[in-house]
Amino acid sequence: MKFNKWLMTGLMISGLWITSSQPTNAETNASIHNESIYDLYVDRYFNKVISNDYDVNAKDPNAFAGGDFLGIIEKMDHIKKMGFTTISIGPVFATETYDGKRILDFNTLEKRFGTPEEFQQLISEAHKQNIKIMIEFPLNNFSVNHMWNAETDWIQSTENDVLTLDLTNGEVQQALTDTLIEFANTYGIDGVKLSALDGAPTSFINELIATVKEVRDPMYVIALEQSDANFDVKYSDELLVHFRDAFKNTDLSTESIVTTDENELLLFDNLNTERFTYYSALENMFPPTRIKTALGAMFTMPGVPYMTYGTEIAMNGQNAAESHQVMNFRVDEELIEYIQDINSIRNKSETMRTGKIELLENDNGYTVFKRYSDEEQFIVVINNTSETKRIDLASDVVGEDKELRGLFESDIVRADDNGNYRLVLDREIVEVYQITDRTGLNKSYIFAMALSYVLFLGFLVIVWRKGKQRRSEQNNK
Incomplete structure (x- = not known):
């Protein structure tokens, strides 16, 4: 049965593209609206080589764990398999901390992460797979031992061994701009996530964004901090909380998340917050189901999906020590699939x-919407409730003489005698229906079922013949 379900799901989803005239993501003009972003820290992802494991202690949650650029290359297929088109890898400069944010020297890559050649190899391998690489560039709050600690006119504070610069200082602004532009030109990165924006004038951030975008096209610039600057997409703490609170349990209000637009970043946690799993566990809910339902909404609503590494294994954590775990790749793949x-x-x-x-x-958790253009139409049903739900859609919504093809459950819905299309969905499930012209016999479905049974029977015949051959050989001994 599992084989049949896998086969049918694959054929139904592939059938979507047979009937669609839309180009794939790789064929469209470069735009952040065509991206989905996977966020990670280099040190916490995968340790490929031990030659760069300087002072590594995987048992200490505050120490370096050994992840490196080559480790990301090693596990890039994992990210590619899930369909993400951009990888955000955190800061990569010489640093005192595993998250890369206590920067020591902008002119040197962190030796524990790898060499410049290995970083260039990471970018090249990503580009071969049509994946973009985005690095994080903090504007402030470096190590007190930072290369700029002698520039006393630049310094605002050195409290708690953190170097805080005056971001209104023109020389500081120019130094940050020159550093980022040189790095972007040297390595050919595809995007920048600016961080530590506090104290930076909006005009400076806008100038920095405009300047770095001149390096190459596309060059995406985002932030996970609220700002009025001209980032490619808007980030909102409030929207993140609304997504988290809408899906941590069932039967919760979704009023605050159904008005998203394509210029918003869609996420329910990030590397600076508690994990979404933490909140669903507090509700005594099963985290993988909660994650599936939330992601089903995020990937079908207008906006750019942004997912933190480890979400695919329901990683938990309330603070950095807990939520910045080393990625575990030996897990059940149902959520990944x-x-x-x-x-x-x-x-x-x-x-x-x-x-x-x-x-x-x-x-209260039951959300139905239509996504449409001149070429395609879909009905998305999000049943984030504790019971089975039903909706009858009139022909003025779906169209005359149409049918709805479920892309996950493989069902086909046609109009009843009253011209209505009845959709029934079990609890805690997201389904995407493609609206297509009504057909006669579902030849694809019949062919798929026939093929699955032929393959199954062929498998039985092979097993039977091998068994017969084995018995014959034993009798002849």
Whole structure:
């Protein structure tokens, strides 16, 4: 049965693209609206080589754990499989801390992460797989031993061994700009996540964004801090909390998340917050189911999905020591496969990324909306409630003589005698229906079922023949 379900799901999702005239993500013009972002720290991902494990102590949550650039290359297929198109890897400069933020020297890469050649190899390997690499560039709060600690006119504070610069100082602004531009030109990165924005004038941030975007196209610039600057997408602490609170349990209000637009960053946690799993566990809920439902919403609503590493294994944590765990790749793949499927739908449908949205129903966890363009139409049903839900859609919503094809459950819904399309969905499930012209016999479904049974029977025949041969050989001894 598992084989049949896998086969049918693959064929139904691939069938979406057969009927669609939309180009794939790689064929469209570069835009952050076509991206989905996977965020990680180099040190916490995968330790490929031990030659750069200086003072590494994997048992100390505050120490370096050994992850490196080559480790990301080693596990890039994992990220590619889930369908992410951009990897954000944190700061990569010489640093005193595993997260890369207590920077010592902008002119040197952190030796525990790898060499300049290995970093260049990471970018080259990512580009071969049509994946973009984004680095984090903190504007402030470096190590007190930073290369700029002698520039006394630049320094605002050195409390707690943290070097805080005066970001209103023109020389500081120029030094930061020159550093970032030189780095971007040297390595050919595809994006920058600016951080530690506090105290930076908006005008300076805008100038920095504009200057770094001149290096190459595309060059995405984002932040996980609220700002009025001209970032490619807007980040909102409030929206993050709303997503988290809407999906940590069932039957919760979704009023605050159904008005997203394509220029917003969609996420329910990040490396600076508690893990989403932490909140769902507090509710005594099963985290993988909560994560699947939340991601189902994030990847089908307007906006740019942003997922923290470890979400695919329901990583938990209330603070950095807990939530910045070393990634564990030896886990059940059910959640990973779900992310792959829902991300595949988004990646291969321009309508799902940038199309219009029409809200059809929204009631305490039960949300139904239409995503549409001139080329495609979808109905998305999010049943984040504690019971089975039903909705009847009129022909003025779906269209005349149409059918709805479920891309996960493989069901086909046609109009009843009254012209209504009845959708019934079990609790805690997200389903995406593609609206297509009504057909006669579902030849794809019949072929798939026939093929699955032929393969199964062929397998039985092979097993039977091998068994017969083995028995014959034993009798002849």
